[in-house]
Amino acid sequence: MRRRQAIAVLALAGCFVALYLWLYKLGVMGELRCGTGGCETVQASPYAELFGLPVALYGVAGYAALFLVSLAALQPAAAARRRPDVALAVLASIGFAFTLYLTALELFVIHAFCRWCLGSAAIITAVWILALAGVRRNT
Amino acid sequence: MKGFYVLLAVVFLAGGGWLVYSANHKSTAEPSSTAPVPAAAADGFRGFTLGSDAAPIEVTEYSDFECPWCAAFATVQMPVVREQLIATGKVRWRYREFPLSAHKYSHLAALAAQCAGEQARFWEMHDALFTRHQWAQTGKDPSDLFRRFAKDIGVDVDKYDACMRSQRYAGRIDASYQEGEARGVQGTPTFFVDGRRFQGNPTSDAFKALVDSLTAGRRKR
Numbered sequence: 001m002r003r004r005q006a007i008a009v010l011a012l013a014g015c016f017v018a019l020y021l022w023l024y025k026l027g028v029m030g031e032l033r034c035g036t037g038g039c040e041t042v043q044a045s046p047y048a049e050l051f052g053l054p055v056a057l058y059g060v061a062g063y064a065a066l067f068l069v070s071l072a073a074l075q076p077a078a079a080a081r082r083r084p085d086v087a088l089a090v091l092a093s094i095g096f097a098f099t100l101y102l103t104a105l106e107l108f109v110i111h112a113f114c115r116w117c118l119g120s121a122a123i124i125t126a127v128w129i130l131a132l133a134g135v136r137r138n139t
Numbered sequence: 140m141k142g143f144y145v146l147l148a149v150v151f152l153a154g155g156g157w158l159v160y161s162a163n164h165k166s167t168a169e170p171s172s173t174a175p176v177p178a179a180a181a182d183g184f185r186g187f188t189l190g191s192d193a194a195p196i197e198v199t200e201y202s203d204f205e206c207p208w209c210a211a212f213a214t215v216q217m218p219v220v221r222e223q224l225i226a227t228g229k230v231r232w233r234y235r236e237f238p239l240s241a242h243k244y245s246h247l248a249a250l251a252a253q254c255a256g257e258q259a260r261f262w263e264m265h266d267a268l269f270t271r272h273q274w275a276q277t278g279k280d281p282s283d284l285f286r287r288f289a290k291d292i293g294v295d296v297d298k299y300d301a302c303m304r305s306q307r308y309a310g311r312i313d314a315s316y317q318e319g320e321a322r323g324v325q326g327t328p329t330f331f332v333d334g335r336r337f338q339g340n341p342t343s344d345a346f347k348a349l350v351d352s353l354t355a356g357r358r359k360r
Contacts, residue, residue, distance in 0.1 A: 005143045008143075008147065009143075009146055009147060009150055012147060012150050012151060012154070013150050013154065015154075016150075016154030016155070016157065016158065019154075019158060020157070020158060020161065023158065023161075023162065024241065025241050026206070026207055026208070027203055027205075027206040027207075027208060027209075027239050027241065027242065027326055027327050028162050028208065028326060029161050029162060029326065033161065043241055048241075049243070049278055051278070052276070052277050052278025052279065053278070074143075
């Protein structure tokens with residue numbers, strides 16, 4: 001139960017990070033509060049979009065899905081079930097793989113790091129570890 | 140379980156508060172009112188205007204054709220502003236380009252509007268770019284679509300093509316952007332009413348209230 005709670009809190013935090021980057025892409029946020037200037041470089045690169053949509057929007061959707069599933073998993077009826085853990089692990093694995101790809105792009109192609117993206121990477125990594133631990137515990 | 144919901148509420152309030160704060164404090168580096176505004180483009184161009192030159196109040200809008208908030212303003216609020224403030228001679232509206240680097244086709248759209256403006260069709264192109272704004276969501280190169288807009292609004296397409304190829308108004312757009320930066324513009328749309336930054340939600344009602352109050356204040360003097 002603690003793991004699911006931790007995933008819900010982390011997913012909500014991640015959702016806000018992704019939302020901030022998406023609103024920036026929409027022109028609502030002015031300059032990104034970044035510190036290094038790498039955020040602008042990353043966000044202005046062609047890799048900040050995928051299939052015509054901002055990458056941050058995928059992040060918002062992914063974190064929102066994780067948050068909703070983790071909340072559903074906290075309901076008493078779902079407490080003893082394994083299926084919510086599997087669903088969380090699948091979602092977290094997709095998010096983690098996508099984050100690995102984006103971080104590799106920052107490192108090897110764009111040669112700039114966005115602190116917000118790294119923050120999101122840390123969050124999804126923690127979610128992924130917790131989600132996998134939840135599946136292992138219930139096997 | 141109670142502690143969990145408290146923690147969730149804290150994260151929600153902190154995250155939501157951060158977003159609201161960031162959206163409302165875009166201009167952390169607001170320049171002083173004495174900061175020099177750079178000279179505009181080499182041809183002295185200072186933006187397309189709507190309304191009478193004799194209008195007592197001027198509103199300058201820094202906008203980006205790909206920005207969804209700018210499109211919402213142009214399609215929902217601007218028609219009312221035109222009817223209530225511009226057509227009545229109270230306000231002259233000045234449009235300045237501020238293409239954000241995060242938007243892939245903003246600069247292209249700004250060039251298309253300038254090239255239409257060369258044939259006295261800027262505002263028609265402005266309206267077409269904002270009302271048929273689906274191009275900004277597809278991620279596809281909208282060059283052909285902009286050309287179709289140009290044709291639809293009665294622009295000579297051969298001249299338009301030549302203008303787009305030459306990018307002869309790129310300097311104007313850069314100058315406009317630099318002017319906006321010097322005035323502390325960081326997001327779009329940003330408005331200045333008689334040189335003072337407009338704060339708050341840009342609705343036609345808010346502009347009308349501000350213009351009426353400025354006009355009444357001048358009458359008293």
